Amino acid sequence: xxxxxxxxxxxxxxxxxxxxxxxxxxxxxxxxxxxxxxxxxxxxxxxxxxxxxxxxxxxxxxxxxxxxxxxxxxxxxxxxxxxxxxxxxxxxxxxxxxxxxxxxxxxxxxxxxxxxxxxxxxxxxxxxxxxxxxxxxxxxxxxxxxxxxxxxxxxxxxxxxxxxxxxxxxxxxxxxxxxxxxxxxxxxxxxxxxxx
Amino acid sequence: xxxxxxxxxxxxxxxxxxxxxxxxxxxxxxxxxxxxxxxxxxxxxxxxxxxxxxxxxxxxxxxxxxxxxxxxxxxxxxxxxxxxxxxxxxxxxxxxxxxxxxxxxxxxxxxxxxxxxxxxxxxxxxxxxxxxxxxxxxxxxxxxxxxxxxxxxxxxxxxxxxxxxxxxxxxxxxxxxxxx
Numbered sequence: 001x002x003x004x005x006x007x008x009x010x011x012x013x014x015x016x017x018x019x020x021x022x023x024x025x026x027x028x029x030x031x032x033x034x035x036x037x038x039x040x041x042x043x044x045x046x047x048x049x050x051x052x053x054x055x056x057x058x059x060x061x062x063x064x065x066x067x068x069x070x071x072x073x074x075x076x077x078x079x080x081x082x083x084x085x086x087x088x089x090x091x092x093x094x095x096x097x098x099x100x101x102x103x104x105x106x107x108x109x110x111x112x113x114x115x116x117x118x119x120x121x122x123x124x125x126x127x128x129x130x131x132x133x134x135x136x137x138x139x140x141x142x143x144x145x146x147x148x149x150x151x152x153x154x155x156x157x158x159x160x161x162x163x164x165x166x167x168x169x170x171x172x173x174x175x176x177x178x179x180x181x182x183x184x185x186x187x188x189x190x191x192x193x194x195x196x
Numbered sequence: 197x198x199x200x201x202x203x204x205x206x207x208x209x210x211x212x213x214x215x216x217x218x219x220x221x222x223x224x225x226x227x228x229x230x231x232x233x234x235x236x237x238x239x240x241x242x243x244x245x246x247x248x249x250x251x252x253x254x255x256x257x258x259x260x261x262x263x264x265x266x267x268x269x270x271x272x273x274x275x276x277x278x279x280x281x282x283x284x285x286x287x288x289x290x291x292x293x294x295x296x297x298x299x300x301x302x303x304x305x306x307x308x309x310x311x312x313x314x315x316x317x318x319x320x321x322x323x324x325x326x327x328x329x330x331x332x333x334x335x336x337x338x339x340x341x342x343x344x345x346x347x348x349x350x351x352x353x354x355x356x357x358x359x360x361x362x363x364x365x366x367x368x369x370x371x372x373x374x375x376x
Contacts, residue, residue: 006224009216030229043228045237045249051228093236138258138368142293142335159337160289162254162372196236196252
């Protein structure tokens with residue numbers, strides 16, 4: 001079914017069942033109450049005369065400030081022992097991404113950097129993922145603690161951005177991590193995605 | 197056309213074309229599918245029984261640039277800036293990497309509004325650094341709820357300053373606006 005521009009009714013014209021089904025039944029079934037299935041969702045435009053229910057998602061990893069498993073010395077974006085946080089949802093056009101992380105580093109004036117990667121199931125191979133957007137410094141949280149070592153400053157901050165996708169589909173958003181020097185620790189990691 | 201509270205049908209009454217046009221055609225034309233035009237748009241209420249499509253927008257300038265101005269100004273690359281149709285409110289999100297060439301000096305990134313509304317950049321709505329070592333960078337974001345907009349097409353442009361001297365550096369500047 002699709003939306004049809006509502007007919008203009010004319011006096012003394014007999015309405016047929018086909019007209020009522022097309023202009024009333026089918027159109028009512030294109031509206032938000034007909035498409036609403038569970039609470040907490042939003043409605044977005046997916047094309048001319050088309051709306052869709054979309055599901056905001058989030059993930060959180062708490063960790064602790066001294067958990068060695070959640071540290072990295074990698075200069076390239078990498079996963080930590082707890083991969084993520086990550087969240088998967090259907091996206092039509094773009095998504096609002098919000099991240100918040102708490103972080104410290106063993107070396108004074110080293111950068112700790114948190115970005116996110118966007119992926120979707122590889123075409124014809126749903127067990128593997130195809131990267132749509134790589135993690136990048138241009139979309140990242142950056143910490144530069146002035147102190148390092150055991151007394152390293154602990155900073156917490158957030159980052160929000162709007163990112164597009166190449167086509168409607170189910171996408172996974174996953175945090176990635178790197179440092180410019182020393183060993184960075186990342187905990188209390190939040191990721192939320194509002195799909196449009 | 198506007199929304200009309202649906203009629204209560206009564207047994208034995210003859211429906212007229214005028215009634216069907218008012219209660220079916222015109223009301224259907226006030227619903228979201230009838231108003232949906234742009235993928236990625238959202239729907240907001242604009243008053244009693246009225247809704248409108250709004251389109252979230254974003255823009256980014258990655259180039260690192262500087263200012264020594266103590267009044268809010270543009271950098272060599274103006275912006276980033278976005279234009280979108282708003283009601284009287286919008287969510288404005290700013291993001292930037294900010295540093296200052298002098299320890300413990302302040303540098304700020306805010307935004308101004310032009311178009312249907314004129315609002316100058318204000319230090320009440322900024323990203324700000326202070327207390328950092330010279331040339332240390334903090335990359336951060338913040339969300340502001342703008343409530344004094346004039347409905348219509350509005351342009352949101354990032355602006356920059358230092359509080360009391362020295363030179364502030366701004367990079368990876370981004371603005372996101374969700375019009376309501």
